[in-house]
Amino acid sequence: MKREETEFSESQPEPERELKLNESQSPYKAAVWRKLTPRERLRRSWAMRSRLADPRAIHDRKLFPKP
Amino acid sequence: MIANFFQSLKHHAVEYLLISGQATVLYGAATFSEDIDLWLHPTEDNCSRFLAALRDRNARYYKLTPPLTIQHLVRGHGFHFVLADRDEPDAFLDVMGAPPRVGSFADALAHARTMDSEWGQLPTIGLRALVDLKKTQRLEDYPIISKLAVAWFDQPECAKAAEDFVWAADNLFTLPELRLFFEEQPGALLAIGREPVAGLKEFAQQLLSTGDVTEEVAVRVNLGMQQRIASLQQADRRYWRDIIAELKQLRSTGKLMPEGTAA
Numbered sequence: 001m002k003r004e005e006t007e008f009s010e011s012q013p014e015p016e017r018e019l020k021l022n023e024s025q026s027p028y029k030a031a032v033w034r035k036l037t038p039r040e041r042l043r044r045s046w047a048m049r050s051r052l053a054d055p056r057a058i059h060d061r062k063l064f065p066k067p
Numbered sequence: 068m069i070a071n072f073f074q075s076l077k078h079h080a081v082e083y084l085l086i087s088g089q090a091t092v093l094y095g096a097a098t099f100s101e102d103i104d105l106w107l108h109p110t111e112d113n114c115s116r117f118l119a120a121l122r123d124r125n126a127r128y129y130k131l132t133p134p135l136t137i138q139h140l141v142r143g144h145g146f147h148f149v150l151a152d153r154d155e156p157d158a159f160l161d162v163m164g165a166p167p168r169v170g171s172f173a174d175a176l177a178h179a180r181t182m183d184s185e186w187g188q189l190p191t192i193g194l195r196a197l198v199d200l201k202k203t204q205r206l207e208d209y210p211i212i213s214k215l216a217v218a219w220f221d222q223p224e225c226a227k228a229a230e231d232f233v234w235a236a237d238n239l240f241t242l243p244e245l246r247l248f249f250e251e252q253p254g255a256l257l258a259i260g261r262e263p264v265a266g267l268k269e270f271a272q273q274l275l276s277t278g279d280v281t282e283e284v285a286v287r288v289n290l291g292m293q294q295r296i297a298s299l300q301q302a303d304r305r306y307w308r309d310i311i312a313e314l315k316q317l318r319s320t321g322k323l324m325p326e327g328t329a330a
Contacts, residue, residue, distance in 0.1 A: 027243065034218065038093040038182045045092045045099050046069070050156065058101045059159045062205070063147065064130065 068124075068152035069103070072160075073186045075120040082108035083117070084179055085191045086166065086200060093182045094194055095221070096214035102159035106192065108172045109140040109164030117162075121330035126150050126160065128324040133317050135330070140164025143310050148330060167306050168199040178224075194219055198238050202299045204307075209296050213244035220252060229258035237263045240292045242285060249274050264291025 033041065049055060076083060085093070088100025107117055114137055129147035133139045139146075141164055148160040169175055169192075178193035192200065198215050201208045216238040219225050232255035239245045249255060249271045256271040266287040273280045317323050 027247075030214070033098060034095045034221070036095070038095070039184050041092050041095060041098075042089065042182075042184045042186070045089075045097075048099050049101055052101065052156075055101045055156055055159070060130070062101075063145075063161065 075123040079116040079120040126330040128328045209240040213241045232258035
């Protein structure tokens with residue numbers, strides 16, 4: 001909570017800064033994400049993918065869940 | 068690599084819609100999806116054109132995938148491919164010809180949006196159909212559905228009429244999004260007749276008059292939303308039961324495509 005308040009007061013929307021995975025779950029980041037164009041959202045989202053250690057494992061976990 | 072793939076789809080005049088994860092990113096309801104999901108118009112010709120596009124990109128079959136035939140497409144099976152490129156991580160492509168809960172391809176196409184992107188102009192499933200498609204067994208899909216319901220009011224086709232408010236209220240499953248919805252659309256309170264969950268109107272009345280909601284009301288509404296989620300999860304499980312049984316039958320009889328086979 002403390003960290004978020006600091007981020008809120010110190011930084012206004014930064015269109016060029018990359019969001020981190022799941023960062024838009026905070027209300028402030030969600031509002032920033034919502035204001036981006038669809039094109040920009042897709043660009044940033046796909047760029048985040050390159051940071052995944054194992055995209056195959058994430059894909060398989062979602063698509064072929066273990067009972 | 069992905070832009071080239073979408074160019075191949077265009078080159079071969081493949082009829083498809085972008086669905087699921089990347090569609091939710093485009094609409095602003097999610098920040099990330101690791102794969103690409105397509106709804107392929109299930110016709111013989113379109114199936115052949117799609118296979119030609121896959122061959123152009125050296126796509127390979129992935130796990131648990133039946134042969135890409137019109138019969139399997141219409142039946143509702145999923146088809147999984149890998150797009151590989153020397154300089155990029157593999158990309159996973161999941162394809163369906165008859166996704167659950169969303170009616171015909173023609174109907175969905177009539178309400179689709181074309182989204183501008185670095186991958187080209189992407190025909191994308193309409194937001195309301197996307198909401199129905201996401202009513203899966205995965206609990207994490209319900210906050211995304213709720214964000215889509217809020218985002219509906221940002222879409223050019225939304226009239227902000229009573230019907231829009233009622234639809235959105237029916238598709239809100241999380242308290243933060245419910246709160247955001249009433250804060251942004253205070254007129255919704257008057258439009259909603261039947262409450263999708265008990266206490267919804269009281270939630271809105273308290274929020275709009277005092278700026279907050281008592282814990283008792285919030286708990287009651289949250290419980291109602293969780294019960295609705297459980298019911299939708301159950302319906303999705305029932306939907307997939309026969310298709311999964313058929314898939315197991317295909318596997319046991321050696322009729323699935325071997326992983327790594329060229330498309």
